[in-house]
Amino acid sequence: xxxxxxxxxxxxxxxxxxxxxxxxxxxxxxxxxxxxxxxxxxxxxxxxxxxxxxxxxxxxxxxxxxxxxxxxxxxxxxxxxxxxxxxxxxxxxxxxxxxxxxxxxxxxxxxxxxxxxxxxxxxxxxxxxxxxxxxxxxxxxxxxxxxxxxxxxxxx
Numbered sequence: 001x002x003x004x005x006x007x008x009x010x011x012x013x014x015x016x017x018x019x020x021x022x023x024x025x026x027x028x029x030x031x032x033x034x035x036x037x038x039x040x041x042x043x044x045x046x047x048x049x050x051x052x053x054x055x056x057x058x059x060x061x062x063x064x065x066x067x068x069x070x071x072x073x074x075x076x077x078x079x080x081x082x083x084x085x086x087x088x089x090x091x092x093x094x095x096x097x098x099x100x101x102x103x104x105x106x107x108x109x110x111x112x113x114x115x116x117x118x119x120x121x122x123x124x125x126x127x128x129x130x131x132x133x134x135x136x137x138x139x140x141x142x143x144x145x146x147x148x149x150x151x152x153x154x155x156x
Contacts, residue, residue: 057152064090064097064142072138072150074104077131083155085127086138088148090119095144101126104135112136119146 057075064070077084090097101113112131117124119142126138131154140148 052155054153054155057154059151060149062140062148062150064140064146064148070140070148072140072152074135074137075152077134077136078154078156081154081156082131083127083129084131084136085125085153085155086150087123087125087153088117088138088140088150089121089123090117090142090146090148091121092119092144092146095119095142095146097124097146097148098141099124099126100139100141101128102137102139103131103133104137105133109137 062070086101088099097119098116100111102109103112112128113126115124115126138152
C-alpha cells in the first residue's frame with residue numbers, strides 16, 4: 001500500500017526534527033540532494049588538483065639563412081613533464097621555414113617531430129605529448145635569410 005502525505009504532514013515532519021538542523025522543507029530537500037563544498041572536497045581526496053600551465057624553456061629571435069640550421073639549444077626535461085612544444089614564426093611570404101623538435105638518445109640527436117610553415121607571420125606549433133627522453137632541443141631552417149621568433153615550452 002502506498003501512502004501519500006499532504007504538504008502539511010511533510011511540514012509537520014520537518015518541525016519534529018531538532019532545532020537548528022532544518023528550518024524548512026526546502027532546506028531539508030536541498031540538504032539531501034546537493035553535496036556541500038566540504039563533501040565535494042572529501043570525495044575528491046585532498047581537494048582540487050592543481051591545474052597545469054605552460055612554462056618556457058627559452059624564447060628568442062634567431063637569424064636563419066639559406067641552407068643554415070639554427071640550433072636553439074638543449075634543454076633537460078623536468079621530472080613528470082610529458083608535453084613539450086615549439087612555437088615559431090617568421091615573416092616574408094616568399095620563404096618556407098622548417099621546424100624540428102629533437103631529442104637526444106645514445107649521444108645522437110633525432111627528430112621527434114617535424115613541420116614546415118610558410119613565413120607569413122603566423123605561429124606554427126610542433127608538439128609531442130608523450131615525452132620520455134632526458135634532453136630536447138629545437139632546430140630551424142629557412143630557404144631564404146629570415147629572422148625566426150620561437151618559444152620552447154613544456155606543460156606542467
